Every structure is written in structure tokens, then in C-alpha cells.
Amino acid sequence: MSIKTVQSIINQGKTYQYVDNGEPKQGGVKDVYFSPDKKYVVAFYRDKQDFNSIERLKKIATQYYESFFVKDPISGAFYKELYAWPTDVIEDGGRTGIIVPFYSQNFFFKKGYINNDLLKGEEKNGKWFASAKFRVASSRSRLDGSELGNWLSYFQVCVNIARGVKRLHAAGLAHSDLSYNNVLIDPISKTAAIIDIDGLVVPNLFPPDVIGTADFIAPEVLATKHLSKTDPNRKLPNRLTDLHALAVLIYMYLLYRHPLRGGNYFGAMETEKEEDLLMGEKALFVEHPTDFSNRNFKREYGENLQKFAPWTDLQKTPYTITGPYLKELFDQAFIKGLHNPMQRPTASEWEQALIKTNDLKLECSNPSCEQKWFIYNNTQNTCCPFCGTKYKHTIPVLDFYYQFKPNVWKPENQRLVVYNNATLHQWHSNRNIIRNERLTDAEKIPVGYFSFHNGKWVFVNQKLTSLSDKTEGKDIPIGSMVEITNGKQLLLSKEDGGRVAVISIANK
Structure with a gap:
């Protein structure tokens, strides 16, 4: 076993080390060695790489790396965890290789x-x-x-x-x-x-x-x-x-x-x-x-x-x-x-x-069900498709509507199925907030939650500043709760993009 050093062909003077025990991990086209600290791998191609292939590798490790991870730090941090992206290209004894960060222990x-x-x-x-x-x-x-x-x-x-x-x-x-x-x-x-x-x-x-x-x-x-x-x-x-x-x-x-x-x-x-x-x-x-x-x-x-x-x-x-x-x-x-x-x-x-x-999920009523969750099937006889157990609670369903023009509300083709302790988020209350990899930590915090309390379904408002009960004609301040009943309409936000939720109770 020996520790060897290789040279970058992109950054002059930049070197990397790998442990050579004579038995590299073999992939489909590459032989893979680990760095001494196991923070990256050195992967050599078994076949000689032509000019075009080397140019591709250099472009991936420089131009595309910069575009994916550096120019947009918010999404870049997410994608850095998602891709095993080559960070450099090396050559050693006529062999071409790449440097790739080591995968998470997960x-x-x-x-x-x-x-x-x-x-x-x-x-x-x-x-x-x-x-x-x-x-x-x-x-x-x-x-x-x-x-x-x-x-x-x-x-x-x-x-x-x-x-x-x-x-x-x-x-x-x-x-x-x-x-x-x-x-x-x-x-x-x-x-x-x-x-x-x-x-x-x-x-x-x-x-x-x-x-x-x-x-x-x-x-x-x-x-x-x-x-x-x-x-x-x-x-x-x-x-x-x-x-x-x-x-x-x-x-x-x-x-x-x-x-x-x-x-x-x-x-x-x-x-x-x-x-x-x-x-x-x-x-x-x-x-x-x-x-x-x-x-x-x-x-x-x-x-x-x-x-x-x-x-x-x-x-x-x-x-x-x-x-x-x-x-x-x-x-x-x-x-x-x-x-x-x-x-x-x-x-x-x-x-x-x-x-x-994901917003249609329900937890199976059978504690020994291996799958634990299933997707609500919009019928009055709701049961888990995996173990066949009938769902034992009523199910509040929130159908979302958006304001197409003043006083004209259209269905969003989006709904939230409620179970005990289900949470509501900003991307539910406002259609202008898109749930994707660019969400900030603040935007991920729930704005409220649902609870089955004293035999009734309620929604507890934690962060919605303009929540109102359109059916009763009253505001629901932060820190208060509203009962969830069949036919009730809640205006979740008065801001641009704010939605109305129309409630129905299923599985009675």
C-alpha cells in the first residue's frame, strides 16, 4: 500500500493524493481510489481519453461547476449535496482521471x-x-x-x-x-x-x-x-x-x-x-x-x-x-x-x-403497517391499499382557490388532506411562493397546524397575519384557532397571490 500524488491539468501546481493498495474499486469504465482523508476520490479511466473527452471533463469541472454551484449560492448549496460532481481533471502516467468529492455517509x-x-x-x-x-x-x-x-x-x-x-x-x-x-x-x-x-x-x-x-x-x-x-x-x-x-x-x-x-x-x-x-x-x-x-x-x-x-x-x-x-x-x-x-x-x-x-397523504391506522402512509383516494371508504385497514378518522380536505380577477375565484387543482398535527405552510397560503430548492429556511417554517381537539377539528394560526373566516365574516388572529367544518371557507392571505381554502369533511 502506498500514497501517490497526481497533478491537475486545469490548475497548475494543484496536486491530489490517493491510497494505492493495488485493488482499486472498479466501476463500469473507471478505477477508483480514495484520498487518505476520504474526502474525495481519484477515478482513473481505464481507456485512453481522446481530446474531445478531456475537453468535456474540463468544461464540466470548470464552466458548469461555476454555473451550478457558485453563481447561485442558494440553490447551489442544495445541488452540491445532490450531485457527485467532478471538481478537477488529472493525468498520471498517460491515464486521465477526475476528482470527485466523497459521498455522504448516508x-x-x-x-x-x-x-x-x-x-x-x-x-x-x-x-x-x-x-x-x-x-x-x-x-x-x-x-x-x-x-x-x-x-x-x-x-x-x-x-x-x-x-x-x-x-x-x-x-x-x-x-x-x-x-x-x-x-x-x-x-x-x-x-x-x-x-x-x-x-x-x-x-x-x-x-x-x-x-x-x-x-x-x-x-x-x-x-x-x-x-x-x-x-x-x-x-x-x-x-x-x-x-x-x-x-x-x-x-x-x-x-x-x-x-x-x-x-x-x-x-x-x-x-x-x-x-x-x-x-x-x-x-x-x-x-x-x-x-x-x-x-x-x-x-x-x-x-x-x-x-x-x-x-x-x-x-x-x-x-x-x-x-x-x-x-x-x-x-x-x-x-x-x-x-x-x-x-x-x-x-x-x-x-x-x-x-x-405529498399533500394528499394519510397515516395508516394500523401501527404495524410497513408502508405507514398512503395517498387519500377521494372516496368515502378510505382504507390503506397496502394492508387493507380502514382509516378510522374523519378527513378534512382543503381545496385551494385563487383570485383570477377581482371577486372571481378559480380552483387551483391543489388540495391539502388533513390528519392530526398536519401543518400548513406559506406555499399553501400564497400561490406566489413556489415549493422548490430555492425556499429559504424562513419560508419552510409552518404557518399553522391542524388538531383533533375535544372531538372537533381545529386549525391553530401561528403566523398568518391576515387569516379570516369568510363563512363567519371574522378575522382569526395569530395565536387563536378556528373550527374546521364542512363547507367553511378560509381566506388564508389577503396579500397578492393569497388563496381561499374551501373545506369538506370526508370519511364520516
């Missing part, structure tokens, strides 16, 4: 499998959290409960991934190989890290190095992979193929199955050809509303489908359990946009749909 298994420590200390590659095989009680590969989080954890993880893709696309970049192999996630801290940034695609400047990872390659890329790279009909990874991969990731993290890997049979043929048809030219959403030919998970899970229930049971856990906003986007991604890339939802649309869905 992204390493503390326990791993429930029955052994084989995964302990390994990276939390997203694939461990995207399949029913690693979470059902009867599976030998089950992860320990301390690693899994609950269903709600994955909504925030997906929000972070969507934000990461949104920011890349806003800069005119594409990841090109977005998959669960290139996203680390931690459901416990509800965080994600997007890795392998060094392969970014810059249209008309730096083409993609790879076509992607199986399960996440867009159908049009697979269907045309036999064509020459110079053929105008050949489809290569770009922003729109990222959007397919993002939709697949979100579906898998929320439903623990693949949206296309069903039971369609194309006749006797080689496995690779069958795979190309299943995920490419003949790709079909497993939950397509009118074509049921792909609704079978035997190819993936074998004959014993019940072992992986409820995730392999499309009657118990249809994609509609993710709520109306995500259902609409899954339709867009896997029905309208599956073979028509321009129809795919943007990363920003996924981000906002996930956030709005």
Missing part, C-alpha cells in the same frame, strides 16, 4: 440485508430500493427494516432526483445514463445523490458515450441501436431519453416493479432480441388501460407471484394509488409518451406533481 449501508452483513458498508445503489425482491418478508434478499424507510420516504427521494434532472436540462445538458445504478438513495434521510456526471451530453458539442443502462434505455434508442451513429434515424441519449428514465425511476421507487417488464410474448427468439422488443419497439405499459397483454410478472418474479405481493398484484396496488397528479403523468410517460418522446412529462412537472401528492 449513502452507505449500515446493516444491509436482514439476515447477514454482506451489504454493510456498500454503496446504497438505487437498485436495492426499486424491487419487491428486496423488501418482502419471505424473500431471502430482504433488506433490514432500518434501511427501508416508509412509503413517504420515496416521494421526497423522487423529488430530489427530479430536481437534479430539471437543473441539468435547464443548463442544456443531459445525463444520458440515468438509472438506479447512477443514483444513490437513502430512504432514511430521504436524500439522493446523482453520480457519473462525467458522461454529460452537450448537444452538438459532446455526444453520449453510452446508450444507457438496461431497464432505463428509452424505446426509441433500443429500436434504432442497430443503425449507424451517423444515420439520421438513429436515436441517441438526450434530454427526452432522460425523461423516460426519470419516469421509470419514479414508478419503480413508488411501486417496486418495472413499468414495462411484463409478460408480453413475441414467439421463440434469442433473449437479447426479446429484450429489445419488450423494452424497445414493442414496449407496452404493464398497466395499460385497454391492452392487457403485458400484465404478467412471471418473467420477472417466476411462478410464485404471491410471494412478492402486494407489488405484483395490480388489483391491490394499481399505479392509481399514487394519486391523481402522478397517475396523469404516468399516463403521459408510459402511454402517450412511450413511443412519442415529445409527450413525456418534464422533470419540473414530476417535481411539482410529487410535491402536490
Whole structure:
């Protein structure tokens, strides 16, 4: 074992050290070594990099680094935690490499499998959290409960991934190989890290190095992979193929199955050809509303489908359990946009749909339910789709309206479902405050909370300066409470962008 020093090719005189024990950690195309203090890694490419590749790396570590993290310090601090972004390019003995900050300790298994420590200390590659095989009680590969989080954890993880893709696309970049192999996630801290940034695609400047990872390659890329790279009909990874991969990731993290890997049979043929048809030219959403030919998970899970229930049971856990906003986007991604890339939802649309869905959550009444939370389904018979337990409380639902013009209020297509101790925030009370990565700490503080008190639902005003009860015609000062009843209207803010909440009580 020895400590070696390497030189930056961007900053003259800048050096880095790494520990060479003769056994580097091997990725797909790089050999990875750790710095002595484990604050960064030195990753060498096994293949010689051409001029274009080195120029791409230098641009990522300088121009794009500056744009993403320095010019806008507020969002930059968020994105620095989200991306494993190369900070320098080095050369040593004819080998080209990059310097990448070390991942947070969140992204390493503390326990791993429930029955052994084989995964302990390994990276939390997203694939461990995207399949029913690693979470059902009867599976030998089950992860320990301390690693899994609950269903709600994955909504925030997906929000972070969507934000990461949104920011890349806003800069005119594409990841090109977005998959669960290139996203680390931690459901416990509800965080994600997007890795392998060094392969970014810059249209008309730096083409993609790879076509992607199986399960996440867009159908049009697979269907045309036999064509020459110079053929105008050949489809290569770009922003729109990222959007397919993002939709697949979100579906898998929320439903623990693949949206296309069903039971369609194309006749006797080689496995690779069958795979190309299943995920490419003949790709079909497993939950397509009118074509049921792909609704079978035997190819993936074998004959014993019940072992992986409820995730392999499309009657118990249809994609509609993710709520109306995500259902609409899954339709867009896997029905309208599956073979028509321009129809795919943007990363920003996924981000906002996930956030709005978070406002529809209810805690399961069964304390031993593994998922803990579910999304309100807008029916009078509200029960948890995972364990079947009937929800035991009444449910206040706040539908938001905004002022379209003086004295004309229009529905916002946004609502808040209330449970005991649910909180109200500025982004609920005022439509001009957008819930995204630019929120300040002050904007994240709740403005009030809901409580089931003495057999009644009440809202306690903590910070709203102009809250009023439109039904009763009276103001509700800070520090006071108002009873939440069916049909009541609350003006949450008199400021520009202030909303009215119209209340209905469900599950009576």
C-alpha cells in the first residue's frame, strides 16, 4: 500500500493524493481510489481519453461547476449535496482521471440485508430500493427494516432526483445514463445523490458515450441501436431519453416493479432480441388501460407471484394509488409518451406533481403497517391499499382557490388532506411562493397546524397575519384557532397571490 500524488491539468501546481493498495474499486469504465482523508476520490479511466473527452471533463469541472454551484449560492448549496460532481481533471502516467468529492455517509449501508452483513458498508445503489425482491418478508434478499424507510420516504427521494434532472436540462445538458445504478438513495434521510456526471451530453458539442443502462434505455434508442451513429434515424441519449428514465425511476421507487417488464410474448427468439422488443419497439405499459397483454410478472418474479405481493398484484396496488397528479403523468410517460418522446412529462412537472401528492397523504391506522402512509383516494371508504385497514378518522380536505380577477375565484387543482398535527405552510397560503430548492429556511417554517381537539377539528394560526373566516365574516388572529367544518371557507392571505381554502369533511 502506498500514497501517490497526481497533478491537475486545469490548475497548475494543484496536486491530489490517493491510497494505492493495488485493488482499486472498479466501476463500469473507471478505477477508483480514495484520498487518505476520504474526502474525495481519484477515478482513473481505464481507456485512453481522446481530446474531445478531456475537453468535456474540463468544461464540466470548470464552466458548469461555476454555473451550478457558485453563481447561485442558494440553490447551489442544495445541488452540491445532490450531485457527485467532478471538481478537477488529472493525468498520471498517460491515464486521465477526475476528482470527485466523497459521498455522504448516508449513502452507505449500515446493516444491509436482514439476515447477514454482506451489504454493510456498500454503496446504497438505487437498485436495492426499486424491487419487491428486496423488501418482502419471505424473500431471502430482504433488506433490514432500518434501511427501508416508509412509503413517504420515496416521494421526497423522487423529488430530489427530479430536481437534479430539471437543473441539468435547464443548463442544456443531459445525463444520458440515468438509472438506479447512477443514483444513490437513502430512504432514511430521504436524500439522493446523482453520480457519473462525467458522461454529460452537450448537444452538438459532446455526444453520449453510452446508450444507457438496461431497464432505463428509452424505446426509441433500443429500436434504432442497430443503425449507424451517423444515420439520421438513429436515436441517441438526450434530454427526452432522460425523461423516460426519470419516469421509470419514479414508478419503480413508488411501486417496486418495472413499468414495462411484463409478460408480453413475441414467439421463440434469442433473449437479447426479446429484450429489445419488450423494452424497445414493442414496449407496452404493464398497466395499460385497454391492452392487457403485458400484465404478467412471471418473467420477472417466476411462478410464485404471491410471494412478492402486494407489488405484483395490480388489483391491490394499481399505479392509481399514487394519486391523481402522478397517475396523469404516468399516463403521459408510459402511454402517450412511450413511443412519442415529445409527450413525456418534464422533470419540473414530476417535481411539482410529487410535491402536490405529498399533500394528499394519510397515516395508516394500523401501527404495524410497513408502508405507514398512503395517498387519500377521494372516496368515502378510505382504507390503506397496502394492508387493507380502514382509516378510522374523519378527513378534512382543503381545496385551494385563487383570485383570477377581482371577486372571481378559480380552483387551483391543489388540495391539502388533513390528519392530526398536519401543518400548513406559506406555499399553501400564497400561490406566489413556489415549493422548490430555492425556499429559504424562513419560508419552510409552518404557518399553522391542524388538531383533533375535544372531538372537533381545529386549525391553530401561528403566523398568518391576515387569516379570516369568510363563512363567519371574522378575522382569526395569530395565536387563536378556528373550527374546521364542512363547507367553511378560509381566506388564508389577503396579500397578492393569497388563496381561499374551501373545506369538506370526508370519511364520516
